Amino acid sequence: MDGEAAAERVGWLLGKVCRLHHLRVHQLLGSLNVYRGQPQVLHALWQEDGLSHSELAARIHITPATLSKMVHRMEKSGLLRTVSDPQDQRVSRIFLTEAGRAIKLDIDRVWHQLDDEAFAGFTPEQRELLASQLESIAGNLARCTRHGVEREGSGATPET
Template structure:
């Protein structure tokens, strides 16, 4: 098998390229690639706990703690303590983070477009469907 036949190699190579491109664009907003999955998840649904965010972002709990600390110091999130459990906090976006949503999502869409431009619209749809199937995500 050579690298053009290795799923791991091809996906890894694509992932590094995608992350580098998105990270470069995120720097325009004083963000980095590490906070992208957290922001994206919270734009989808606020009020998640750290545990829920860790699962959604596929990040270890201790790593999520550091990311949330960083995001809080950047003024992107607030942590609201749950009334009946002092150890649990729900995570909410600040107005600042909400205000940048459309611009940052647009940057991510531009990255997608850049990497998918060699595929027809039908090929893009099939490619995304297959990636979701492999990752066992709903279509």
Template sequence: MYKKDNPMFHLLIGVTKAHHQQIHKLLHDLDIHRGQPPLLHLLYEEEGKNQKEISKILHLSAATVAKMVKRMERSGFITKKQDPNDHRMSRIYLTTKGKEIKKKLDKVENEIEEKIIAGFSTEEQILLKRFLIQIQDNLLDK
């Protein structure tokens, strides 16, 4: 419940918690782990990345990416293929199942975004986005 005197810190925690609850339920229904959407989006846009490139782009440790790739490979979302120019390296691609799940993920994300912006005018949505970017930059010391 919103109170005028709630510190911004507590409001952000509440928003983050509500967002995580929505995402968790919807991702669970798709059998997607909460850390996987960024990799699905990346590979949909730029297939054939290796794990080192993925780690750098997504700002994740090599160990995290290795675990994520293994889990997604077991789920049938991605496949690894040997790099034709460097046989020591594997390139990662979405499978047909991965592309299908990515489309379902987009639908889920759009549903959540519609909930987030419900009741806001177009101008307010633009301002909200600007404020959220500024908050993120502030927290990342940019």
């Protein structure tokens, strides 16, 4: 296989993996009434609760408009609450509710299950090599996008 054909095959396979990963994430998280993109919001707030909309959007690499829709939905489901910043009423801060904190273990289990399913048959060394290569690809693509921000409507990984 020549270099161009190999690159096309790798690109096609990455797309296929992304689609299948998205489908499986949707299946697993749907049982928790959590939807694509929401675990990244929760993860960022588990690390630092009370972020502003703009801080949170930047942290998870999505647009503020996309985040606003997600936060609204997550407020309706009882995972988050927004509070006006006492120092600046124009700024809203996003906080986890008790339910938002409590769901962490369930979401962690989903990610572990997904990893176990996706990497069945891989040695630890193969997993580490693939992780390193994917980080390089992600870095290359982030540099090609405007400020590394993903396009409207796409999600980020749990680690971002």
